[in-house]
Amino acid sequence: MKFRSQKIAYNFFALSMLLILLQITYGFIMAFAHMGYDGLHEWIPFNTATATHKNLLVVWILSGFMGAAYYIIPDEADRELVSPFWAKIQFWTFAIVGVIAVAGFHMGWFEGRKFLEIPRPLDYLVALNVVLFLVLILFTLLKGKKQTTTAWVLSMGLVFAALLYLPGMIYFENLAVDSFFRWWVVHLWVEGVWELIMGGILSYLLIRLTGVDREVIEKWLYVIVGLTFLSGILGTGHHYYYTGGPDYWLMIGGIFSSLEPLAFLGMTAFAVQMYRKGNKKHPNKLALFWTLNTAILSFLGAGLLGLAHTLPQVNLYTHGTLVTAMHGHLAFWGAYGSLVFAIISYAMPQMTGRKIYDNQIGNLAFWITNIGMLGMTTAFAAAGVSQVTLERIAGYEYMEAAKVMQPHFFVLIIAATVFTTGICLYIWNFIKFGKPVDEAIRTEDDSAFQAVTA
Amino acid sequence: MLSKKQAKTFFLGGTALFFLIFLALSIHSLKVGIPENTHPEKMTEQVELGRYLWDKNNCMGCHTIMGEGAYYAPELTRVYSRKGPDYIKAVLTAPDGWQPRGRKMVKYNFSDEEVEGLIAFFQWMNEAYLNGFPPKPQLYRPE
Numbered sequence: 001m002k003f004r005s006q007k008i009a010y011n012f013f014a015l016s017m018l019l020i021l022l023q024i025t026y027g028f029i030m031a032f033a034h035m036g037y038d039g040l041h042e043w044i045p046f047n048t049a050t051a052t053h054k055n056l057l058v059v060w061i062l063s064g065f066m067g068a069a070y071y072i073i074p075d076e077a078d079r080e081l082v083s084p085f086w087a088k089i090q091f092w093t094f095a096i097v098g099v100i101a102v103a104g105f106h107m108g109w110f111e112g113r114k115f116l117e118i119p120r121p122l123d124y125l126v127a128l129n130v131v132l133f134l135v136l137i138l139f140t141l142l143k144g145k146k147q148t149t150t151a152w153v154l155s156m157g158l159v160f161a162a163l164l165y166l167p168g169m170i171y172f173e174n175l176a177v178d179s180f181f182r183w184w185v186v187h188l189w190v191e192g193v194w195e196l197i198m199g200g201i202l203s204y205l206l207i208r209l210t211g212v213d214r215e216v217i218e219k220w221l222y223v224i225v226g227l228t229f230l231s232g233i234l235g236t237g238h239h240y241y242y243t244g245g246p247d248y249w250l251m252i253g254g255i256f257s258s259l260e261p262l263a264f265l266g267m268t269a270f271a272v273q274m275y276r277k278g279n280k281k282h283p284n285k286l287a288l289f290w291t292l293n294t295a296i297l298s299f300l301g302a303g304l305l306g307l308a309h310t311l312p313q314v315n316l317y318t319h320g321t322l323v324t325a326m327h328g329h330l331a332f333w334g335a336y337g338s339l340v341f342a343i344i345s346y347a348m349p350q351m352t353g354r355k356i357y358d359n360q361i362g363n364l365a366f367w368i369t370n371i372g373m374l375g376m377t378t379a380f381a382a383a384g385v386s387q388v389t390l391e392r393i394a395g396y397e398y399m400e401a402a403k404v405m406q407p408h409f410f411v412l413i414i415a416a417t418v419f420t421t422g423i424c425l426y427i428w429n430f431i432k433f434g435k436p437v438d439e440a441i442r443t444e445d446d447s448a449f450q451a452v453t454a
Numbered sequence: 455m456l457s458k459k460q461a462k463t464f465f466l467g468g469t470a471l472f473f474l475i476f477l478a479l480s481i482h483s484l485k486v487g488i489p490e491n492t493h494p495e496k497m498t499e500q501v502e503l504g505r506y507l508w509d510k511n512n513c514m515g516c517h518t519i520m521g522e523g524a525y526y527a528p529e530l531t532r533v534y535s536r537k538g539p540d541y542i543k544a545v546l547t548a549p550d551g552w553q554p555r556g557r558k559m560v561k562y563n564f565s566d567e568e569v570e571g572l573i574a575f576f577q578w579m580n581e582a583y584l585n586g587f588p589p590k591p592q593l594y595r596p597e
């Protein structure tokens with residue numbers, strides 16, 4: 001850590017850790033309900049649980065991104081954050097709005113649109129908060145000594161993510177139009193601008209961890225985010241097949257969304273290639289593990305499992321079934337969950353000055369979370385395939401099929417328990433690092449080893 | 455070999471081009487395609503009330519409609535033709551909340567007007583053309 005103000009990142013990371021635990025709790029509530037044990041129904045009905053699960057997911061990931069930006073931007077721009085005071089305010093207001101939203105879900109106060117359940121009045125507060133965040137980040141970057149490509153890509157990802165939230169705030173009477181714009185938020189986030197954020201953070205981590213020359217890494221960063229938008233923008237069409245849109249989306253969405261895995265494959269090749277070229281001297285092996293994990297699992301979960309149901313001929317049958325949940329879990333975890341874990345693993349030793357890089361708990365957490373999540377993905381896949389076969393092909397009623405699917409939710413719960421164990425270990429490790437301290441500030445670059453030129 | 459500058463041009467140029475195409479198609483979809491398929495002229499006040507209740511109660515938090523939502527309860531795009539208005543009314547007004555095969559739906563205290571609104575909303579949805587979704591089950595299934 002080079003600057004005192006980078007310490008604010010810790011708050012966001014800690015919030016992230018807290019919220020993922022809560023998110024998972026609601027996952028269990030839903031999994032048990034699917035299995036037939038819905039004892040909490042009176043207090044936390046499924047629609048409250050699902051709204052909470054999905055929104056906490058988005059919020060802990062965004063909190064991780066914000067922490068990442070507060071850590072990375074001062075470092076890349078080579079100056080203190082413009083106002084640590086306002087950053088603190090931004091943190092606390094962010095946390096408070098989150099608490100109000102989640103409490104509201106439990107009182108039946110929601111907007112009722114998947115992933116955008118936060119009611120509109122709160123949306124304005126979120127927007128205000130994000131504007132404050134962006135002002136702090138952008139001013140720091142612009143006033144800094146350097147404006148690197150990595151910092152720009154990350155910041156632009158954040159700016160566009162904020163802009164794309166706006167169409168999701170408008171009320172449209174026609175449900176099909178409403179859904180059309182909901183995807184401008186959901187799809188253009190995860191398969192568009194969030195990939196800029198991901199590319200930016202990955203490139204920062206690779207520059208620090210592998211020592212490969214910045215110019216080389218940033219060149220490939222452009223290529224990857226170029227591929228993202230080339231495929232991802234028109235790829236939005238894969239959500240317009242069966243939601244009231246005209247039929248040309250079948251063709252356009254099918255072709256372009258099938259190209260989307262290329263961007264993720266690009267990330268994988270990028271990370272693995274830089275790792276191989278690099279000097280492998282950086283002691284923080286765990287951060288490197290998580291970085292490579294992000295690059296590889298995002299291709300599996302988003303790329304391959306996305307491709308599995310993105311062609312209109314397949315999607316006609318899988319659309320709106322647990323097959324989607326299978327993909328949703330591994331994609332979110334592999335691309336964005338793992339990414340947040342990577343930057344936290346990198347930043348914690350730097351911020352706290354405790355160089356416990358390669359410890360057993362951390363290693364265990366790495367393997368157990370990922371194995372658990374792969375198990376969960378498999379359970380969702382089995383449930384999804386039986387749902388498609390029974391409901392969409394054999395014509396069972398929904399609840400008839402749901403009875404057959406129950407054992408898969410038992411497997412889901414087992415795998416989820418493994419996953420949760422891993423998460424708890426990771427959090428334990430996080431707590432063990434303690435709080436960031438000023439003594440951890442070092443004037444020299446923390447990747448203090450020779451750059452490798454490719 | 456590709457230079458950083460060329461890579462940047464590829465990124466900016468590609469993004470701008472595909473964004474413009476997307477914008478044009480979106481405008482067409484919103485102005486022509488979606489209205490043709492979903493008949494907004496048939497959205498009466500009742501339908502709008504139903505639509506409003508659909509959001510307000512987060513029905514999508516258990517069900518899917520047009521294949522979007524959660525997977526805890528049945529797809530409702532074609533529920534109007536599959537079950538008919540009387541059945542829907544029974545579901546919405548069940549005194550202890552609807553409980554199909556042991557699974558519990560939230561108990562709602564809808565007024566008659568609200569129930570009619572939701573039914574009108576499902577009827578409107580039923581008439582929307584969705585490029586063949588939901589698919590017809592193909593296997594023969596003896597009763």
Ligand code: HEM
Pocket residue numbers: 114115186190191238239257258260261298302303305306307308309310311315318319320321324327328331332335336521522523
């Ligand atoms: C990191 C990137 C990605 C994430 C986090 C992600 C996540 C999700 C989520 C959560 C959904 C459900 C959305 C909803 O119903 O509201 C979804 C749907 C979908 N995703 Fe992805 N996805 C990613 C990338 C991809 C890619 C690259 C493809 C294609 C190659 C893809 C194909 C699809 C398709 C076809 C659906 C619609 C499923 C349906 O019809 O029900 N996704 N994705």
Ligand code: HEM
Pocket residue numbers: 023024025026027028030031034050053054057324325326328329332333337412413416417419420523524525526
């Ligand atoms: C203990 C862990 C977890 C369990 C038991 C769990 C379980 C579930 C269940 C039962 C659903 C609802 C499916 C439905 O609509 O019926 C769901 C939805 C979802 N969960 Fe989880 N989850 C867990 C962790 C996670 C994590 C860590 C992530 C992200 C990294 C995640 C992302 C999602 C997403 C995106 C959806 C919506 C999927 C869709 O509708 O297509 N979950 N989860």
Ligand SMILES: [Fe+2]
Pocket residue numbers: 187191235236238239
């Ligand atoms: Fe998508």
